[in-house]
Amino acid sequence: MSETKRETVIEVRDLVRKFGNRTVLNGISFTVEKGDTMIIMGGSGCGKSTLLRHIIGSLRPTSGSIKIFGDETTTMSPQEMEKLRLRFGMNFQFGALLQSLTVGENVALPLIENSKVDPAIVDLVVKMKLELVGLTGFENLKPAEISGGMRKRVGLARAVALDPELLFSDEPTSGLDPIMTAVIDQLTMDLTRKLHMTAVVVTHDMASAFRIGTKMIVLGAGKRAGMVIAHGTPDDIKNSPDPEVQQFIRGEPDGPVPLKLAPEDYIDRLLGHDRDKGLSY
Numbered sequence: 001m002s003e004t005k006r007e008t009v010i011e012v013r014d015l016v017r018k019f020g021n022r023t024v025l026n027g028i029s030f031t032v033e034k035g036d037t038m039i040i041m042g043g044s045g046c047g048k049s050t051l052l053r054h055i056i057g058s059l060r061p062t063s064g065s066i067k068i069f070g071d072e073t074t075t076m077s078p079q080e081m082e083k084l085r086l087r088f089g090m091n092f093q094f095g096a097l098l099q100s101l102t103v104g105e106n107v108a109l110p111l112i113e114n115s116k117v118d119p120a121i122v123d124l125v126v127k128m129k130l131e132l133v134g135l136t137g138f139e140n141l142k143p144a145e146i147s148g149g150m151r152k153r154v155g156l157a158r159a160v161a162l163d164p165e166l167l168f169s170d171e172p173t174s175g176l177d178p179i180m181t182a183v184i185d186q187l188t189m190d191l192t193r194k195l196h197m198t199a200v201v202v203t204h205d206m207a208s209a210f211r212i213g214t215k216m217i218v219l220g221a222g223k224r225a226g227m228v229i230a231h232g233t234p235d236d237i238k239n240s241p242d243p244e245v246q247q248f249i250r251g252e253p254d255g256p257v258p259l260k261l262a263p264e265d266y267i268d269r270l271l272g273h274d275r276d277k278g279l280s281y
């Protein structure tokens with residue numbers, strides 16, 4: 001029997017983004033179907049975060065189309081985008097926990113900011129979300145009083161506070177040991193299943209990518225910088241005949257992608273140009 005066709009939640013077509021005369025995204029196309037966990041992979045500086053930031057509407061493309069739930073987002077007003085974002089959960093490093101607030105207050109933030117919910121309901125939702133990530137009883141501690149892995153779990157609880165249909169995560173396991181990484185992965189899989197979410201995750205961690213991903217894209221480097229060089233299921237990616245994909249998933253230091261950075265990359269990184277992550281509205 002053939003698989004029932006699932007709803008397309010995200011459709012990216014021919015996306016191009018230039019910063020000055022530098023093309024960082026070069027004709028990216030892919031779709032994400034409901035229930036999928038799409039992994040965006042590729043070497044450092046290949047444009048993964050930039051792609052994610054276009055999908056959540058914090059950057060505008062030079063050209064191309066992004067449809068979310070069937071609506072074109074690249075031409076939306078900031079207000080329309082803000083409304084759409086109520087359906088998103090975002091678990092980003094630049095959205096780190098607020099140190100002055102307790103764990104519970106951090107999880108409550110999206111509820112307080114985005115909906116007029118009764119405080120008693122907020123408390124209940126916070127307790128439920130913290131229970132989902134195994135942190136019942138930690139609501140009154142400050143982020144500095146819990147471990148890095150626990151902080152990542154709080155970030156996840158906060159991202160799903162509004163029961164989003166779409167979860168976006170940028171490097172959700174960076175800096176964690178393999179056991180804590182596996183814990184976060186398991187939680188992400190449980191949450192996406194329990195809350196019927198579709199997820200898009202940027203990660204460098206191959207073990208994690210192959211554990212949680214149902215679909216993957218790999219962005220290229222060098223001559224194929226900013227292009228999708230492989231796209232498919234985890235098995236498709238594992239069996240890709242592309243030497244650059246194999247170099248990447250095996251973590252080999254040298255191969256089709258040379259070890260040396262291009263001088264402009266080196267200068268950009270030296271000057272911290274890639275740290276300019278401000279919103280571009």
Ligand SMILES: Nc1ncnc2c1ncn2[C@@H]1O[C@H](COP(=O)(O)OP(=O)(O)OP(=O)(O)O)[C@@H](O)[C@H]1O
Nearest residue numbers: 019024043044045046047048049050268273274276
């Ligand atoms: N606002 C910006 N202005 C100029 N260049 C930018 C900007 N944002 C990103 N870039 C450039 O785009 C390239 C891709 O950056 P991006 O952060 O998307 O890469 P990445 O694949 O997520 O990298 P990493 O894995 O190291 O986090 C970098 O070379 C960076 O210099």
